[in-house]
């Protein structure tokens with residue numbers, strides 16, 4: 001995927017959405033999930049803040065995604081966990097670039113050396 005890395009994150013074109021308005025993609029060794037909420041595209045981290053469950057596979061209902069591992073539920077509009085004390089789900093800005101939706105994905109402040117090396121090996125840094 002093309003990108004424009006920088007201190008504000010990388011611009012990543014979004015993959016096509018499936019019939020349910022969902023998708024997933026990987027960038028820089030990290031997974032991201034794409035949902036549709038009230039006609040708006042929402043991009044979040046793909047890994048659950050609890051223990052890394054695959055949120056792209058979660059059940060979406062009432063504006064929230066439920067992690068398939070332990071059923072924590074995260075509000076897609078805010079990232080707040082509705083069901084337990086948890087770190088919020090990180091959301092990423094979605095913007096239009098030349099008529100195509102992109103996400104500005106920002107890695108967390110702490111990115112492991114292994115993640116950076118994998119991204120470098122793929123030419124993504």
Ligand code: FES
Pocket residue numbers: 048049050051052053067068069070071072
């Ligand atoms: S890993 Fe998602 S709720 Fe535990």
